[in-house]
Structures are given as C-alpha cells and as structure tokens.
Amino acid sequence: MPRTDVPEVPGVLAAADVAATARSIAAVQESSGAVPWFPGGHTDPWDHVESAMALTAAGLREEAAAAYDWCRRTQRSDGSWPAKVVDGGVEDPTTDTNFCAYVAVGVWHHLTCTGDDEFARRMWPVVRAAIDLVLDAQTERGEVAWARGGDGTWASEALLSGCASIHQSLRCALALADHVERPQPDWEVALGRLGHALRAHPEAFADKSRYSMDWYYPVLGGAVRGPAGLDRIHRRWPEFVVDGLGARCVDDRPWVTGAETCELVLSLDAVGEAVLGRELLAAMQHLRDPGGSYWTGYVFTDGKRWPEERTTWTGAAVILAADALARTTPASAIFRGDGLPLGLAPVGTGCGCDTYVTGVPG
Template identity: 45%
Template sequence: MTYLSFGDRLPEGFFDGSVRRILELQRDNGAIPWYDGGVIDPWNHTEAAMGLATLGETEAARRAFRYLMDTQLEDGSWHGELGSAVPMDEEEQRFTGDEEDVPDPIRDTNFAAYIATGAWHHYLLDGDLSHLKTLWPHVKAAIDWVVAHQSPHGDIRWAADEPRTPEDDALITGCSSIYKSLECAIFIAQRLGEPSRHWAEARMRLGEALREKPHRFDRTWEPKDRFSMDWYYPVLAGVFTGQAARDRLASKWDIFVAEGKGCRCVLDQPWVTVAESAELCLALLVSGERKKAETLLSWIHQWRADCGAYWMGYQFENAVAWPDEKPAWTAAAVILATDAVIGMTPAAPLFSGRHLAEAAE
C-alpha cells in the first residue's frame, strides 16, 4: 500500500478530481446532493460548499449558500433530506409543494446549525464582510431556532417536535456538531457587533451536558456508541480538549481504527469510511496529536478513485470500495482535513482546535 504525505505543500492539481466531482453534482440552483440521485440535506450540502471554497471555487460555494437562503423556512429551519421525505422537482432539486402537503418532514437541529460553521469558514477564507452580513439574518434565524430546542439540562433535541419525530431525545454527535456551530455563530455575531451572550450561555450548558450528563442522550433508542462519530465528535467539536480529549480518543482507538486503512464507521463492521477518517484527523489535531493526524491523513488517499474523487468507504474483508458512491461531502471532508493538517488557507485553524472558551472557564 502507498500512503501519501504532503508535508506543508499540496501537490499541484491534487484535488482537481474532487472539485470536479462536487461541481458536477451541484444543481443550477446551487443545491449539492450527496451523490448522483441522492438527497440534499443542509449539513452535507454546506460541507460540500466549504470544500469548494477551500480550493478557490468561491462563486460555486456562494451559489450553495444562496440555495440555503432560498430554501430556509420561516422559523429558521430546513427540511432535513430534500429529495426523499420532501417532494422535489426532478430538474431543480428543490421543494415544490406547500408545507402542509409534506408528510411530517424532519427538521434536524444539527443540520440547521451548520450554516454558521459554513458562513464563518467562508469569511475566514476571503474576509468578505459584505457576504457575511448577507448571511447573518439566516445564521441568526437558524441558531435561534436550534437554541429554542435546548432542554433545561443543556442537551438539544435532535429535531423539531413533530409527528414524524416524537422522540424527545438528543444525539451526542449532533449536539457536538451544534457546539462547534455555536462557536462559529458567536464569532460571526462578535465580528458584526451583534449580541451573542444568550448563545454563549447555551453553548456552555450544552458542553456541560455532553461532558457530565450522558444520561441525557439516547434515552428513547438504542445507544449510538457503536458508531465512531459518537466517540470522536465531542473531541472534534472542542467539547473535550487537552488530556481529556487525548484520553477519550485513546479509549477506543484500537476498536475503531483499522491500522493502515482508516476509521471504521461502526465498530462491528470491517468497513472504513473516508469522511469519518478525515474527521478523526481533525479530532486528533484538536487533541494535540498532530503526528497521528498526519499519519491517518496519509492513509486516506489510497481510497481515491481514478477520477480523483473519493469513494465513500472501503470494505476490507471483501477488498472492495463500498458503497459504489463518491459523495460530494466525502471529497469535501478530505479537503478540509488536508487544509487543517498542512495549512493551505487562512481557514485551516478552524477545525484544529477549540477557539472560544466556555463562559465558566
């Protein structure tokens, strides 16, 4: 097997195929589905836009943000997976009916919050304050909607309370991602001179819940601890830092990491996934384990397809790329991890640490 290490310089054109893959998936209205014929959700759509922006495809990324602005609901949320639960126009890939015609659509809090991460990342790349101001009303509406779903215990409900989502519960991975999005939202508010204390307080309570109240998560369904994201995402998001972060990653490293291959999606399957491996690189950076992050990143590139995009994952017992998909968000995750590790852009530090202390610290 050949592993690729870049030092501090990316080879010319290395991600051209990944960028082409995202651009060929992007619709005329800016929407970026998961893959050919796949659904669109605000989180993965934004991740793909961030990948494009990182490599200089600014206009394509801004079309993706315009899509978010155009499809945001009045209360600040979005429908979770456009194209499956929500009726869509085949050509334009956007919602076509009245809201009452949608059969109990899911509105995921984590998905809604991620616009703040995308907006702050984009600002770090180009420093365009006018664009940040354009996005601000949408970021504010989204984050206010998310924070409205926080319980008195600090956890944030996984989705809006609707007939299709009756489970009054919270997800470790989703809440960890929201914690990072709140950090970015607060930075945006501070940059624009807008109030953000209520968001800082919500973030502090959320961090406390994630660290100290495990009983608030997975209360009404099977625990998600067989998924690697529940293991590393609280570190990636900065909920745990320093030795606590290193201890958390060390505790399950041997069961989730396949040496020389990457990070498993679930502990009981011989399947490494590229996006999870890329995200684990970011978690390692946050914990201070740079050498491990560089090593893990070097393993990922063996799962690059001939076209230059990345397979979703690799089933190593059968020695096949599986599923037979090259998602936009997978390519973006690798791009963002590479930037964080080698420092290609001014946005590189965003995912390499927690940059905003909690109010109680």
C-alpha cells in the same frame, strides 16, 4: 501549474489532487446551488455546507457562494431546512437540529477565508434564525433534541455526535455575531450549558457508542480537548482504527469510511496529533478515484467498496482535513477552535458535578 494557495500534504496529496477533488464536488452541484450526495441524489443541509466549505478552501469561491445562497433562499420561515431535498423537492421535511445549526460553521469558514463582509451581513439573518430555532430544542440540562417532526414536537432523544457538532456551530455563530456587532449573550449561556452536558453528562444522550462519531465528535466539536481529549481518542483507538485503511464507521462492522477517517484526522489535529492524523489521511487514499472523487467506504473482509457511490461529502472531508494539516487557508484552524468563543460556564446547575472534570474546551 497548481495554485499555491490550494492545500497540499506532501507525500499524501498534492495541490493538484486537492483541486481535482474540489472540481469533482463542483461537477455535482446543481444549477440551484445545491450540492447533493452524488448526481441525482438528495441534498441535506449539513453535507451541503461541508461541501461548500471544501469548495471555499480549494479556491472555488463562486461555487461556494452559490451553495450558501441556496441556504439563504431555501431556509424555511422558522429558520430550518428539510432533512432531504431531491431536485428541489422536499423528500423528508424533518427538522434536524444539527443539520440546521451547521450553516454557522460554513458561514464563519467562508468569511474567515475571504474576508467578505457583505457575505457575512447577508448571511447573518440566516444564521441567527437557524441558531434560535436550534436552541428552542435545548433542555435545561443543556443537551439539544435531535429533531422535530411534522407535528411540531421535539424528539425526546439527544444525540451525542449531533450535539457535539452543534457545540462547534454555536462557537462559530457567536464569532459571527461579534463580527457583525450583534452580540448574543443568550447563545453564550446556551453554549456553556451544552458544553457542560457534553463533558459531564453522558446520560443525557442516546447510546450510540457503536458509532465512531460518538467517539471522536466531542473532541472535534471542541467540547473536550487537552489531556481529556487525547485520552478519549486513545481509549477506543483499537476498536475503530484499522491499520493501513482508516477508521470504521461502526465498531463491530468490517467497514472503513473515508469521511469518518478524515473527521478523525481533524480531531487528532485539534489535540496536537497532526503526525498521526497525516498517517490516517494517507491510509484512506485507497478510496480515491482517478478523477479526484472519493468512494464512501470499503468492506475490508470482502475487498469491496461499499456503497457503490462516490459522495461529495467524503471528498469535502478530505479537503478540510488536508487544509487543517497543511495550515493553508485562513480558516484551516476552524476545527482547532483558535479564537472561537468558549461560552459561559453554567452556574446553579444543581447536578453536583464539576463542569471541567472531563476537559475544558480549547
């Protein structure tokens, strides 16, 4: 009998299907706790945490705890992680701010699901160090530089999708800080400044508008919600969504990808379009392998799956989307932002714009 506390979306995914997907992720997990993209592939901090969240949501809590322990043990002294690790060795030492911040989302998700206060207090120093590092890359306007190279210099560019994800990370980090009774007022200010930049200053970010993530991530990360969020989603829907298949990764390529489709599902759910989200989750099931894992994408002009790999993070995105739609776990609302801090509205920015003209976080 399938566990009743595993998410299921009737007519799309049974609880047994979701459990099989979680097992496919756990089967790739290394003895260190790392969750690489696929067997023998590299581990990056962001996708590793997303996989840990999926393991928690599907009830594989020991495996999830091992993944978070990997984060704790491998964090560098400055609060960062390398961008790529292969079999315990560093392949790319770059510090990616979005990658580093995302541990806060995972820790808050795990705590919300499990109520494990000991876990929260053990992981708090990890989250605090990571967030402090990330905010060192924030400009006065509010955006966060995307990376730091080996010379210690922050990149001159900020990425919209990455900063929108950092917005979500800051909200979860503040919630964790409140839980462990370590308030961080500077983080509240930083969150307000970042949200303002995301809503009102598109010029702050490198132009990556070809990519679907730049389209939906300001909604997914909680910076743009309500009517503004709905308008943002519907405005470019025809450019990115392919009926019956899912969402494109890039607007001018005939390639739909499972993870982007499921993140769009989460974005739709966050703005009250759960029915439409369910339809999209159903549409991308052509990427499902009989064993429960998911192929990364599909080139619909050629009728071929590409690349020829089944990625842990694609399966993880499916599980998190299913949980959001099913409202199964206590953390199913994490991307809706229910109860998460909003940050402090910036004052004295001198930019002459209305902070809330393009949407208020919900």
